[in-house]
Amino acid sequence: MKGELTDGLSTGAVVFGTDESIADELAAFPLTGRFLMGRLRHSISARERQLLEELVVETRSVEAGAIMLHRGQLVDHSTILIDGYMMRTGQEGSRRFILGLQVPGDFVDLHGFALKRLDHDLVAAGPARVGIVPHERLEEVMQKEPHLARILWFATLLDAAIHREWIMKLEQLTAARRVAHVFAELWQRLDHVGLGRNDSVRTPLIQADLADMCGTTAIHMNRALAQLRKEGIGELRRGTLYVSDRRRLEEYGMFDSSYLYGRGGLAPGTALDPKGPA
Amino acid sequence: MKGELTDGLSTGAVVFGTDESIADELAAFPLTGRFLMGRLRHSISARERQLLEELVVETRSVEAGAIMLHRGQLVDHSTILIDGYMMRTGQEGSRRFILGLQVPGDFVDLHGFALKRLDHDLVAAGPARVGIVPHERLEEVMQKEPHLARILWFATLLDAAIHREWIMKLEQLTAARRVAHVFAELWQRLDHVGLGRNDSVRTPLIQADLADMCGTTAIHMNRALAQLRKEGIGELRRGTLYVSDRRRLEEYGMFDSSYLYGRGGLAPGTALDPKGPA
DNA sequence: CATGGAACTTGATCCAAATCAATTTATATC
DNA sequence: GATATAAATTGATTTGGATCAAGTTCCATG
DSSP states (O other): OOOOOTTSHHHHOOOOSOOHHHHHHHHHOTTTTTTTTTTGGGGSOHHHHHHHHHHOOEEEEEOTTOEEEOTTOBOSEEEEEEEEEEEEEEEETTEEEEEEEEOTTOBTTTTHHHHSBOSSEEEEEEEEEEEEEEHHHHHHHHHHOHHHHHHHHHHHHHHHHHHHHHHHHHHHOOHHHHHHHHHHHHHHHHHHTTOOOSSEEEOOOOHHHHHHHHTSOHHHHHHHHHHHHHTTSOEEETTEEEOSOHHHHHHHTTOOGGGGOOTTTTOTTSSOOTTOOO | OOOOOTTSHHHHOOOOSOOHHHHHHHHHOTTTTTTTTTTGGGGSOHHHHHHHHHHOOEEEEEOTTOEEEOTTOBOSEEEEEEEEEEEEEEEETTEEEEEEEEOTTOBTTTTHHHHSBOSSEEEEEEEEEEEEEEHHHHHHHHHHOHHHHHHHHHHHHHHHHHHHHHHHHHHHOOHHHHHHHHHHHHHHHHHHTTOOOSSEEEOOOOHHHHHHHHTSOHHHHHHHHHHHHHTTSOEEETTEEEOSOHHHHHHHTTOOGGGGOOTTTTOTTSSOOTTOOO
């Protein structure tokens, strides 16, 4: 139905800037290796990573466009995205909103563990592969592995931080700058998990999806993209945004990655207070 | 500087619809008695409530307009709002954004426990009183009280759910409907903690604040409020919105409280799946 | 009770984006 | 390779809200 990408986007995106370490990591932990990669990794012990990998009792494929999880549904397991992309979508009458985009390594409905029912749907954008983690397993982690539990908690808070950034972007940016921000964020997040390219960003999203993420209409999104093209910021063709100057894209979208809590950002133990002490 | 309310808003708001139970609750747990009141309460044991109360090692007053916590600052404790209101604010150049409003009972920077640095400021809207919970105490909860830990986690996820709702509201509503939504949400949240009135909503926010919450200018917010008045939805005068028909306010703001996970909403153990099983 | 500074209100002009209405290009599929 | 359908594009018109520019009301304080 939407953005089916048969050229391997969801599985084989070229990995640029790859350390040996990333490859090693994925060899050792094929299912959860990307979880929080580029963020808190230093604070997750090898034993914990192993535990994490063993939480996954099963993997499943989700076909493009499928609603993996419905709003309000009682859940007894959470899902980690191994491959592909998923969107959180909200519905309001006939209108759909995309509340967030998840990339490989994201524990897409980890908050379902504490909430038991989500307030939004989870939809695969393109074909995806996910790992299933029963809530009983998470329960055990809470009981026996408080440090790992705190890391899981941290992961859900990252989503909240992204939501806050989106609120600010929606409030101040024009449609063209909003998409630029969306792309800059996506790129950074893909970089974190070792899936970033160096001169382009792949996305399974069509213009109508981008519109639903930016709170505009598909028609206006088309014009916004035309403007990005005209201004030489980037050009979206068939699922890929080609960018010659990444800095310009980020500036145009007023993207400042600190809210993603990557290394050097607001991540615990790194970076000094940007604003000085109270 | 802003919205100083000397008439006791932050301490003495009239409690309507009060059960005996609320008064009892507050007598027993004067500091944390409102935490998650009206939401998960059935699943917090008496022992846990007592533990929670004992987490607070100190209370502090925060004066109106004071920045209690700066973005990026390393934190070693979290703060529960006992009395008054606080806002999460983001800055982007000269422009300020209000990313969320906290009411009594909210654990305003509980996410600081896992994040260690916040991506936004916390500012008192009017005079406030807060309880300090050192992170070592939360650490102990993580170690010894997994069930309580999960409840704390739940509390931070509620904020994220509110963020998501705001994203949708920003994307679809006009300024007048957005404020209506803000008021409807505030009212509902005050109801949860036993502070709701029955024909009006008090707020420490001035029109400029409401504008910063709704992503408009103060000038336009003024016109939006004029429209609410004209349409008979509600009238804001000196810190109080007078409402004759609460349903109309909620409909106008397209407010559906389920995202607040109150009883009968999406709260675990209550309400059936609104969309049927997958 | 005069005065200064917030907070609020009103008016006029301009622009980003919605909306209505087609049309063109891709992408599958028979 | 003809045909259907999704996706992208272009044009014209309307509108919510920004912005610039004054006012006015409220309220604390000397």
